[in-house]
Amino acid sequence: MANTLQPYLECVRRTLDASLCLQQFGSQVVERHNKPEIEVRTSKELIMNPVIIARNNKERVLIEPSINSVRISIGIKQADNIEQILCKKFMKVLSQVFV
Secondary structure: OHHHHHHHHHHHHHHHHHHOOOOOOOOOOOOOOOOOHHHHOOOHHHEOOOEEEEOOOOOEEEEEEEOOOEEEEEEOOOOOHHHHHHHHHHHHHHHHHHO
């Protein structure tokens, strides 16, 4: 398990490092507005190609970078009740921290 986990985590780390090189970028449509391009999708040239990194079909990360924002979707393995409970607790912590 550790043999496949380490390269997976390293790949996710390096991709996130590259994707999180963000900069302030005002809207090209409305003056003095700075909205996350990944959400509003007003200019295709400002949105980069999404990257999917998968360890298997249940454990995967989708990274959608743009010039001023990044959307990260995480798929976590939930094989039994303990892992489901841990995943719910983890999601609760993430929703409190990032909202």
